[in-house]
Amino acid sequence: MDFLRSKEMFKRNVKCGEISENEIGKTVIVNGWIHRKRDLGGLLFIDLRDRSGIVQVVVDPKNISKEKSEEIQGLKNESVVGIEGKVKNRLEPNLNLPTGKFEILLQAFEIFSKSEDLPFNQFSSQEVDETVRLKYRYLDLRRPEIRKVFELRSRIIQAIRTFFINRDFIEIETPILTKSTPEGARDFIVPSRLNKGKFYALPQSPQLFKQILMIGGFEKYFQIARCFRDEDLRQDRQPEFTQLDVEMSFIEQGDILKLMEEMYKDLFKEILGVEIEIPFQRVSYVDAKKKFGSDKPDTRFGMEIKDLTDYFKETGIQIIRDGMKNGKVVLALFLPGGAALSRREVDDLKEQMTDFGLNGFIDFKIKKGEIISSFSKYLTEKEKSGILGTGQPDNLALIFVVNSKNGFDQVGRVRILLAEKYNLVKKDKFNFIWVVDFPFFAYNEKEGRYEAEHHPFTMPKPEDLEKLETDKEHVKALAYDLVLNGNELGGGSIRIHNPELQKRVFKAIGLSDVEVEQKFGFLVQALSFGAPPHGGIAFGLDRLVWIMNGGTGSLRDVIAFPKTTSGICPLTEAPNEVSKKQLNDVGIKTENG
RNA sequence: GGGGUCGUAGUGUAGUGGUUCAACACGCUGGCCUGUCACGCCGGAGACCAUGGGUUCAAAUCCCAUCGAUCCCGCCA
Known part of the structure; x- marks a missing residue:
């Protein structure tokens, strides 16, 4: 040596x-x-x-x-x-x-x-604790299966770049050191040495910069951008992640949806050899909630939620009647083949309902046009027709009596549980679906105010503009999400390009003139010097790679150096203390001196 | 912030309903071996059972707290 x-x-x-x-x-x-x-x-x-x-x-x-x-x-x-x-x-x-x-x-x-004795055998089939693997990430990266993930990721990014460059888009980098903004996720903040006591923030997304690029006349922009959000982690969420960011001028919502459909068609064809049908299915936010109990519906299996409230208006079944007196609704899921489940299996299912905040359900088995249940003798003809008319033979009907407000979401989660439990999901399918017509506002119970559901730069639907101050619940946004197999791939919106409207929206979400000036003054000003109509979209690239890689494991598997659920990098042991001098330089004192 | 599950040699597991329980496999190590391919055979070392406290005559095992991992809820425009 x-x-x-x-x-x-x-x-x-x-x-x-x-x-x-x-x-x-x-x-x-x-x-x-x-x-x-x-x-x-x-x-x-x-x-x-x-x-x-x-x-x-x-x-x-x-x-x-x-x-x-x-x-x-x-x-x-x-x-x-x-x-x-x-x-x-x-x-x-x-x-x-x-x-x-x-x-x-x-x-x-x-x-x-020379190598020392290895802390674990990365080629063994034994499952090794993930923290240990991440600490010695380079060992795991030597495994061909792991390397293939990153080869895939590289090819996906390459294909995306080619797609946009071929269509006259310009890739532009935006700052990582930027300004903290209210609304949205918690920012990571970075102290400034040259401006003691002041902080940069890492971008949650390049949102404002890409709009300003439109005002700057670029017309077609994209970027593979790193984004940062200081929120709690999940299996499918990392504090820093990569986003495919797109923005265009002189376009309408339909133009963006169409472009992205073409991109995904090309991408899946080139990378996976899979033909994706376009245009994608579309569903309104309201319908998605009603049919699937989710704003990111998995449409690889049916089992839509049915609202049987009308059928049970005069029911003789007491729990349903009592619930309806309190304004509850009667929702049903029909589990294919579920009529074959044993008493025991149905009871086990009921027990699991508490995980979803539900007390349980009433079950009816549908066999040869007959309803079999301990409750069946209480059913009126009308109720029977409601159940039989909706369900198929051999189904198990699960009837839920739930609040009209969050009941659909609860039942929606049960729908996913049942699909996984009884293998109703067609694993080899790629079901894209656009969710459109999002509400513009969302009420934040904790803070007692309305916030922007998407973000405050989103264009309200023109016909709803007059309701902006008076009827916030019913204002819809020109915003759209793309969902693939129940995963939110990303979303976007048409933006506001009029400074007066932008100010109105800021006001509607409770920002004072002073706050607007302080936080978004530069945007309002930019809008006042000739802003083109524009809009765009952004996709979580990590999540896309994850799905295209088979959707197993966690998002950590498709990130070369991921962080644990507590935001720690076991390899470098970041985050960590810094020296007193470093703190002095930026004018920061910590609590313990 | 809340809840679930988990934490035993370097790695993966067993043991756990109270007192001979710290075991097995891989790895490591000493020896043997010229056609193996997850080489084989014989021997050996290595763990105060995550940490701290408690209950008890007795705790890896029961209880509490803390830390860490992970999954879910909140949160993530």
Whole structure:
């Protein structure tokens, strides 16, 4: 291991996985990691691995000195070496290996670096604690399955870039050090040394910059942008994530939806070889909530929520009657094949309902046009027709008596549970669906005020403008989300390009003139110097890669260096303390001095 | 912020309903082995059972707290 090399390194002239007939009889040099050794005493086999694959090297003591032989024999797995030797056919091929017909007879070698004992075996099928894996992320990254994820990710990004560049879009970078804004997620903040006591914020998205780029006349912008949100993490949420960000001028909502449909069609065709049908299905926000109990409906299976309230207006079943007196509604799910479930299975299901904030449900089995249930004798003809008219034979009808406000969401979650539990989801399907006509405002109970459901730069639907001050509940937005298999891929909106309207909206969400001036003065001003009509969309790229990779595991699997649920990077141990001097420089004192 | 699950050698697991319980596999290590390919065979070392407190004659095991991991709710315009 001469670090100050006096000679040329043993640089490879062929890759491990590419050893073939062509090299037979030739002397080659391969570089790589010692994947595994099989020491038979007199004879040593080494599986040498590089990115291309694995090849077997044979160390025969006849060919090298005793010291050299012992030196290579003593190397631990994952040490990195260069090996020179002659390629020959194997006596007994190993058909499990692409290079299994060949082997390299070692003549000379160079040790590039020795490995210590490994903290875990990254090639074992054993599941190792994820924190340990992340601490030694580089070991895991050497696994071909893991590497493939990042090859996929790279190809996806490449395809996206090509798509937009071919359509005359300009990729522009926007600042990472920017300004903290109210509304939306919590910002990560960065202290400023040159401006003591002041802070930058990391962008939650390039939202304002891309609008300003439109005002700047770029007309078509996109960016693969890093975004930051200081909120609690989830399986599908990281504090920093990558977004495909798009904005266009002189367009309407339909133009953006169409463009994105084309992009996804191309992308899925090129990367996965899957034909996606366009245009995508569309559903209004209200209908999505009513049919699927979610604003990100998974449409890979049916089982839509049915509202049977009208059928049960005069019911003799007391729990339903009592519930309806309190303004509750009667919702039903029809589980295909559920009539075959045992009493026990149905009861277990009922018990699980508490997880969703539900007391349970009333169940009716539908068999050969008959309703079978302990309640069936109380059913009126009208109620029977409601159940039979909606459900199919062999279904289990689950009747929920729930609040009209959040009941649909609760039942929507039960719908997902049932689909997973009884394998109703067609796993190989890619169901894209646009959710449109979002409400403009959302009431924040905690703060007792209305906020923008999407964001405050969104254009209200023109016909709802007059309700902006008087009837906030019913103002709809020119906003849209794209949902794939029940995952929100992303969303966007047509933006406000009129400074007066923008001020009105700020006011409607309770921002004072002073706050508007302080926080968004630059935007209002920009809008007043000639802003084109514009709009755009943004997609979570990590989530897209995750889905295209099969949608298993967590988002952490498609990020090279992800953080744990508590926002920690086990590899670098970020976040961490900084020195007193660093704090002094930026004028910060911590609580413990 | 709230709730669920989990935490035992380097790694993965067993043990857990109170007192011979700290075991097994992989890895590591000493020895043997010239055709293996998850090489094999014989031997060895390695864990105060996440941390702190409590209950008890007795705690890996029961209770509480803390920390960490993970999943969910809130939150994420």
